[in-house]
Amino acid sequence: MCGIVGYTGYAHAANILLDGLERLEYRGYDSAGICVSDGNAGHPLKAIRVKGRLQALRDLTDNGSSVEGTSGIGHTRWATHGEPTVENAHPHLSGGRVAVVHNGIIENYMELRETLKARGYTFQSETDTETIAHLLDYYDKGDPLDAIVRTVMHLRGSFALGILFSDRPGEVYGVRRDSPLIAASSENGNFIASDVPAILQYTRNVTYLDNMEIVCLKPDGISFYNMDGEPIEKTFTTVSWDVEAAEKGGYAHFMLKEIHEQPKAMEDTIRPHIRDGQIVLEELGMTEDEIRSINRIQMVACGSAWHVCMTAKYVMERLAKVPVDVDLASEFRYRNPVLSPGTMLMVVSQSGETADSLAALRYGKDQGMLCLAIVNVVGSSIAREADRVFYTSAGPEIAVATTKAYSTQLAACYMLALHFARVRGTMDEEAYAKHVEALTRLPGQIGEILQGEARMQWLAGKYANTRDAFFIGRGLDYASVLEGALKLKEISYIHAEAYAAGELKHGTISLIEKGSMVLAVATQKDLLEKEVSNIVEVHARGATVLALTMDGNYAMEDEADFTVYIPRTEDVFYPSLVVVPLQLLAYYVSLSRGIDVDKPRNLAKSVTVE
Ligand code: F6R
Numbered sequence: 001m002c003g004i005v006g007y008t009g010y011a012h013a014a015n016i017l018l019d020g021l022e023r024l025e026y027r028g029y030d031s032a033g034i035c036v037s038d039g040n041a042g043h044p045l046k047a048i049r050v051k052g053r054l055q056a057l058r059d060l061t062d063n064g065s066s067v068e069g070t071s072g073i074g075h076t077r078w079a080t081h082g083e084p085t086v087e088n089a090h091p092h093l094s095g096g097r098v099a100v101v102h103n104g105i106i107e108n109y110m111e112l113r114e115t116l117k118a119r120g121y122t123f124q125s126e127t128d129t130e131t132i133a134h135l136l137d138y139y140d141k142g143d144p145l146d147a148i149v150r151t152v153m154h155l156r157g158s159f160a161l162g163i164l165f166s167d168r169p170g171e172v173y174g175v176r177r178d179s180p181l182i183a184a185s186s187e188n189g190n191f192i193a194s195d196v197p198a199i200l201q202y203t204r205n206v207t208y209l210d211n212m213e214i215v216c217l218k219p220d221g222i223s224f225y226n227m228d229g230e231p232i233e234k235t236f237t238t239v240s241w242d243v244e245a246a247e248k249g250g251y252a253h254f255m256l257k258e259i260h261e262q263p264k265a266m267e268d269t270i271r272p273h274i275r276d277g278q279i280v281l282e283e284l285g286m287t288e289d290e291i292r293s294i295n296r297i298q299m300v301a302c303g304s305a306w307h308v309c310m311t312a313k314y315v316m317e318r319l320a321k322v323p324v325d326v327d328l329a330s331e332f333r334y335r336n337p338v339l340s341p342g343t344m345l346m347v348v349s350q351s352g353e354t355a356d357s358l359a360a361l362r363y364g365k366d367q368g369m370l371c372l373a374i375v376n377v378v379g380s381s382i383a384r385e386a387d388r389v390f391y392t393s394a395g396p397e398i399a400v401a402t403t404k405a406y407s408t409q410l411a412a413c414y415m416l417a418l419h420f421a422r423v424r425g426t427m428d429e430e431a432y433a434k435h436v437e438a439l440t441r442l443p444g445q446i447g448e449i450l451q452g453e454a455r456m457q458w459l460a461g462k463y464a465n466t467r468d469a470f471f472i473g474r475g476l477d478y479a480s481v482l483e484g485a486l487k488l489k490e491i492s493y494i495h496a497e498a499y500a501a502g503e504l505k506h507g508t509i510s511l512i513e514k515g516s517m518v519l520a521v522a523t524q525k526d527l528l529e530k531e532v533s534n535i536v537e538v539h540a541r542g543a544t545v546l547a548l549t550m551d552g553n554y555a556m557e558d559e560a561d562f563t564v565y566i567p568r569t570e571d572v573f574y575p576s577l578v579v580v581p582l583q584l585l586a587y588y589v590s591l592s593r594g595i596d597v598d599k600p601r602n603l604a605k606s607v608t609v610e
Helices: 013-022 054-060 109-118 129-139 144-153 243-247 254-260 262-273 288-293 303-320 355-366 381-385 404-424 429-450 453-463 476-492 501-506 525-540 554-558 571-592
Strands: 003-009 031-037 047-051 071-077 092-094 098-106 157-165 172-177 182-186 189-193 205-208 214-218 221-225 296-301 324-328 343-349 370-375 388-391 468-473 495-500 517-522 544-550 562-566
Touching (some): 003 013, 003 098, 003 157, 003 214, 013 031, 013 054, 013 071, 013 189, 031 054, 031 098, 071 157, 071 172, 098 262, 129 157, 144 157, 144 172, 144 214, 157 262, 172 189, 182 221, 189 214, 254 262, 262 404, 262 429, 296 303, 296 355, 303 343, 303 404, 303 476, 303 571, 343 355, 355 381, 370 381, 429 571, 453 544, 453 571, 468 476, 468 525, 476 495, 495 501, 501 525, 517 571, 525 544, 525 554
Parallel strands (some): 296 324, 296 343, 343 370, 370 388, 468 495, 468 517, 517 544, 544 562
Antiparallel strands (some): 003 189, 031 047, 092 098, 098 157, 157 172, 172 214, 182 205, 214 221
């Protein structure tokens, strides 16, 4: 995830910025840069930027000491708009008068870009951020606060900004909406940062900016303003976290932090694609004719991403009426699949580097298939080689077990299914509108589920010593339990298997005995009665049943030992809600078994070998 540091004071700024950025390295990044004011009003600002590691920036600047000046901003970038290149790295400048670093996503940057081009601005990068630099320049008539207010009024989306104006040496500005920004003070100068670890080595005295608050740092003080340009008071607190706790945002593990980041990751993935109640996928570059010409979809992926494909199959077939086949990437590449003309290959991958998924993509391309990839890492191998790319906006995922990337992959599939359904005319307007509206509610509903975390922790205590767990579900719930079982087994080392509930009586039910743990997911209206029958079957054989079902389905309490309720949504979207309690359950079971949750044995985050 991108990182921001800003400093002004009495010390050499470049050193402080580089040290601060180094403390944010753990978050993942692909390029970095700094901009330091030389202290002379009106001197053009210059950015020093590199692709790759911070060390390259250190090498270029003699560890910062070749850059004169005592105020500046720095950034580590995790690419979203445009590949990881020097041109796309931050800070972005407007004619040397304004420099900006940015975390977040500007949804209307395409429109803003066109407006600014018409005003004579030229663009050096593909980023959404450069529009902010030019907007600030356009509105800067000598009053930085006014320029910032006018600029942010034109931005749709999320942002935390660090800003320098060439005619205001010694001043650093910041502003935020839906992306975190802190300000911190020390005797030696003042700071802004996206995250606490960046400043911990200099000060523990911090304040957290609220949405639409502006901060102005000067060497001898910090001022805060609201959007009317009026001064406001902020309370500073002393951070007691050590560096390790600070990196995890105060959570005990990255996995828990990433579980909690899901509402934001979903919002960031969904919101930029919704305009006036419609799904807009212009960045995908697929024409309506192309979408209509697809008569079959072949999906491939590994692990959790394969579970996303299993969900997508149900959703795409139900909404867009396109037949979908799903293969494990490691199987697809060797089974000599028969691929009919008009079949589109879809590859789903967080890292974009998974060896089997990449090989499957190459196989499909060799067969002349149109290849669409859903990828989280911009510029990764799969993203580069696919014909069309849908980027998820999960940000970097550090825990080995995927959570937020999985959720955003689901969101991408929902949007593709809805878009295809509209273009192919397979959904009436009313149903389409209802689904788009329900989609936008998912991030908030995930937030609601997270508030029930304590109950999942309590339930995890009951499951912590179990030897085997059986996860059952029907239809889309079957796809969800595949993920639930994998989450539990990979981080708790408990043997867990997922079954389509209707399959139990064809063999597996012989394993069910007194004390067996069964997790049943039951959210699909049309399959509810049948799923309840399966729950009754296992209960009658002595299993302890934990059921996950939708709010109001209280009848479930008659059949299950424990019931967890999740908010109501459209049937096709339940997988996004169901997965959250399942993630929490796996996390807390792992925790109570004393396992290294973020780094379970034998597993790597990205599997780049066969
Ligand atoms: C499970 C998990 C893995 C990945 C799989 C694919 O929690 O993280 O199963 O989903 O290795 O990885 P990507 O999505 O990077 O291709």
